[in-house]
Amino acid sequence: MSKKVSFVRGFRIPKQEDIDAALGHDALFSNEFKNSFDSLPTPTSDQDWLANYKEKGQTYTKFLDECPYLDDDSSLQKYIYLTLLDNDDRLSLLNINHLIDYTQRFFQTEVKLLPLFTNFIWNKSKRTWICTTKSRNGSTKEITLRTRYDPTSEHSQICVDNVLTLLKRSVPPDARCLVAITLHDFYSSEPDLFIAGLAQGNARVAAFSFFRYDPRLKFGDEFWYDWKMKQTQSKTISKTLLLRSCRLLTHEIGHLLGIDHCIYYNCLMNGSGHLKEDFSQPLFLCPIDMRKLSELAKFDFIQRYEQLLEFCTENQFKDEINLLEKRLEILKNDKEIIETKKNKNSDGEQIQKVKRLKKK
Template sequence: MNPGKYNFICFYLFLILFFFSCQKKENTYIETINVNDARLSKAKPGDWRYSRDEEFQTFGDFQRLKKIKPEPGRNIIYLQPIGEFDELQKKEIELTQEYLNKYFQLETKVLPVLPDNIVPKTARRIFREGQEQILAGYVLDNVLIKRKPKDAVVVMGITEKDLFPKPEWNYVFGQASYEEGVGVTSIYRFSGGHVSDANFNESLERLIKISSHEIGHMFGISHCLNANCVMNGTNSLSETDYHFARACSLCQQKLNSSLHYDHKKRLLDLKDFFEKQHLNSEYLLAEKDFNLFK
């Protein structure tokens, strides 16, 4: 080959490679919404993070973890109400079903209500404020695991009575057995013991946060130390209210790697839910993420 022609070809190939190497790599959805993550504030006495030395779970840590994943024939989220619910409480459960369907992009169903007496007196106590409490571990081990439907990927129990995890603890918002894929939460604390028209939205927002948080754990996501996120640990209602219902970009990356949903459809579904329920702060967060698609 003519040396001049050979040099020309080499120079031409060099220009092509240089051109493509200079092209800006298009960011993924997760890389794009990272700008909308809100930094965690410094933990104060009484906060979950203040007295706990939890390890940061990277995406690689999550990938290596043995965890529950939906699979054909075992891919439905079930809610199991336990107790006697009034009409507003029933409405909260129905809306939680709708929300979890949109949040996880998995079919979500509500099982028939189980009566209070399914929990024996030995697994109950009267707390110092006068309300009856149910032992959360009993609900997990003796009710939910034994009744878990064959097509369930996870089951989330919802009680109208307060919950406690062990005798020395005052109460617990939620508890789960991650290996078995069952969890339980209570409406009681989210509404000050009584759901009303005035506190309905506040109570609902707390319920959807704790429910999606516990189910997120069942899918292998640890407490989030990355940003303000629904997967942050919480010790109090004020801490729960401070945390977003939005999962941060890292926790969304973990979730999507197991559930494989369409990000855009999920955001549209969540925006629709927040708008209809007048959960304005969460609507604006979903809108900010969605606008990055444009």
């Protein structure tokens, strides 16, 4: 049994009426659909997000008020751009095309790969990573990435803030966001052990590292350079890394699109305080956050789930397949009920019209 830890002082656990209000009473999801989502989990470690942060939650209505992408003048910013900050060798472990494909299905938004950083190499004398960048006007430049290095272990970390600065110069005008991804380890300030990523929503940029998501990695919690990569070969490594990367990337892009942390369900948008908590969180959005996303991308819920199911089946994400199949069945049933009701209503209308005509 995992131990139960209290929520941070002052955190208000949402009651059923708060959850219903957060979704909006005009939402079309059935109770059966809503009940297929688990409720918000109680923290099990002192490090868990809600044991430390007093989140207030973002209702659907609040999202409509806050989200900048719902304004008419932002309709041109329609693409999600990804860019790779790494060399091809390392990235071969992560199936980038699958990650792009998943992101596209998830957000129902076109995802484009932008080649910004090339010739990514280690400079031995400077002990830093260097690469070539391409600016918006097409000119190229060799740049040194701020790097910290430990000579004993020969491990290095790249400063994520430095990457954000570079990204900000290159955001395409039609971008909802520009996200750099890498398998290099990131840090932000000196005391950091590591940082999975950093986003600057108002500048529409973010950078994320999947390095610590590698299932072969063992690391201590005292020194950033204290890690070991087990030299095992297994098919499940790429699969686990892909699943974890899909989760991180969609959570973070969710933030960039204006969706805050969720406190209403066990949900992809729950905050996470450490990797173990992160890995235990679901891959999908709760009904409230899904409704928010549907405002941005105007999709058909059934079609979106079918596309996600196809992806999860191809990549053998077993738990996710079961969940999606169950929810798809409910959504399809609900659709049938709604359509039958609609037909009945329109039959009724016609009969009334006929009656009225007769009276005349």
